[in-house]
Amino acid sequence: MLYPIGIQNFEKIRQGGFVYIDKTDLIYKIAQTGQYYFLSRPRRFGKSLLVSTMEAYFQGKKELFDGLAIASLEKDWTEYPVLHFDLSGASYTDMEALNDKIGRQLETLESRFGVVKKYKTFPVRFDNLIECAYNKTGRQVVILIDEYDKPVIDNLDSPELQDKMRETLRGFYGVMKGKDGYIRFGFLTGVTKIGKMSVFSDLNNLKDISMDARYTDICGISEADLKDYFSDSVRELAEANGLTDDECRQKLALMYDGYHFCEDSIGVYNPFSLLNTFDSMKFKEYWFETGTPSFLVKVMKNTSYDITSLSEQEADSSLLTDISSAFLNPVPLLYQSGYLTIKGYDEDFQIYHLGFPNREVKHGFLNYLMPYYTPVGSETPMMLISRMTRDIRSGNPESFMTRLDALFARTNYQIQADCEKDFQYAMYIIIELMGEYVETERTTSNGRIDILIKTKDYVYVIEIKTDSTPDEALAQIEERGYARPFADDPRRIFKIGVNFSTANRRIDGWKVV
Structure with a gap:
């Protein structure tokens, strides 16, 4: 079987004999029931292939759809003039990059549809192109815009340049509102629905199908x-x-x-x-x-986001669909980028419960996060986790604690007030990553961390207190009966009391019994 890895052109996939997962019944439904649509999905989720498939359909390339669902649904196979804009494949580090990208694509389409008079500004050129394509073919125009938001997404950490990008795109996309009679169908894709972009305010009949159950697997x-x-x-x-x-x-x-x-x-x-x-x-x-969430991590650090809530996040639909407040709350961007997904829904309050979608994302994201909260030295995060996990599996709590102590000993907390929080975050990451290989549980409250680790042969009950003593931590394990559920368990039980000192900004003692 041939897999179309990195191939986003429908015609190439069909002619090359690559496997194609038939979504054409959904494309037909969309084409027949509305005029303007928007779909957001994470990167590399098949948005560009979807747009390419739509382009081939509206160009009437019937032969490419033999054997697919749409072949028995569509009877006319009318050829429409298609204006396909793709804003992916560029790094928008300045306005010149955006101007070049739009300008080159306009030139190609103007040449295709015989545009003679070339205007200066993008909105006027786009307006004129729509009319010329309509007049030349005698048919309404289909407009497909892939990754419409990439210039803005690329500049989330450059507000001034982002605003310039947004203004240029607003003027360009806004042309469609005034050309409604010339347009048969419009479809836009992107990672997120950006507020303050006139394409959404002006096209009041633009239907957002990003969270529509009928189209949940149109990509993917x-x-x-x-x-x-x-x-x-x-x-x-x-x-x-x-x-x-x-x-x-x-x-x-x-x-x-x-x-x-x-x-x-x-x-x-x-x-x-x-x-x-x-x-x-x-x-x-x-x-x-294929992509690192460096900007996301920067936002999380700047907003003091509690990373321990990553798998227990809540949001309503308005928050999930607009990243305008990304600098204040990283959750929308985490969701739109594919690092969090919907795990549950409270119908009474219309609140979504979010979490990591799968092991790849959870493991990759936490592994990437770890050096931001504690240095791992010459080791990679996974080298450290593997050694700690082997210590746990082999019944060697002293070696486990020695590695943990060494890890935090080389941490350089710049602000003392943050050291306890960053320590808790680092412990969260370590325990969650270890949880891929051994059974772990973790709770945090009132300056202490409770950790339970279970393997085939051992159970570890760990109490980490702040500015206290290991003995007090052990006493709490006894007083609260944390090990009591394992009284009849044949596995060996280790109780570990740990103290984290905010003055020394490190673990300053532990005791194993």
Whole structure:
């Protein structure tokens, strides 16, 4: 089977014999029921392929759709003039980059539709292009804009340049409002729905289908898709990794499934990671490795975001769909970027419960976060976690604590008031990452951290207090009966009392019994 990794052109996929997951019934439904649509999805989730498929459909390329659902639905296959703008594939570090990107695409389309008179400003050129395409073909125009928000997203940490980008795009996209009679269909994609962008205020009939249950898997791969298209791939992957088919499916779901784009929706697999896994026959963090969340981490640090709430976040729909307040609250950007997803919904209060979608994202994100809260020295975060996990599995709490002590001993807290918080955050990351390999639980309250770690042979009950003593921590384990549930457990029980000193900004003692 040929996997279309990195191929976003529908025609190339169909002519090249690559596997194509049929979403054309949804495209047909959209094309027949409305005029303007918007869809947001995380990066590398198939938005560009969706737009390319729409382009081929509206250009009447019937032969490309043989055997697909739309072939039996569409009868006319009318060829419309398509104006396809793609704002991906550029780094918008200055206004020149944006002007070049829009200018080159306008020139290509003007040449295609025989535009003679060239105006100076983008809005006037776009307006004129729509009319010329309409007049030349005698048919209404289809407008497809892929990654409409990338120039703004690229400059979230440069407010002044971002505002300039936004103003240019506002004028350009706003042209569509006045050309309604010339337009048959409009479709925009992006990572987020940006407030204060006139395309959303002016086009009051623009339908946002980002959280519409009918289109939840229009991008991405559903469980049904996995069974229908990739049964052979699953079997081959299972054999290559010494797994049964069921074990392989479970691991694929654990690693790459779990995206939910509305309440009570089916889960969706990350297509980029899934296809790469089938191609290489290895389970790896493919999606995470293609982009680092450096700006997100910067926002989280600047807003003093409590990272321990990452898997227990709440938000309403208005917060999730607009990143205008990203500098005050990173949650919308975390959701729109694909690092958090919908895990539950409170219908009474219309509140969404958010969490990591899958192991790839959780593991990759926490692994990336760790050096921001405590230096790992010459080791990578996963080297440190692997050594700590081996200590735990082998029943060596002293070695585990020595590594933990050394880790925080080299931490240079610049502000004493932040040291306890950063210590708690670092412990959260360590325990969550270890939780991929051993069973862990963690609670934090009133200056202390309770940790429970369980392996096949050992149980660790750890109490970490602040500005106290290891003996007081152990006394609390006894007083609260933390180890009592394991009284009849055949595994060896280790009780560990730890004290973190805010004055010394490190662990200054521990005791194991």
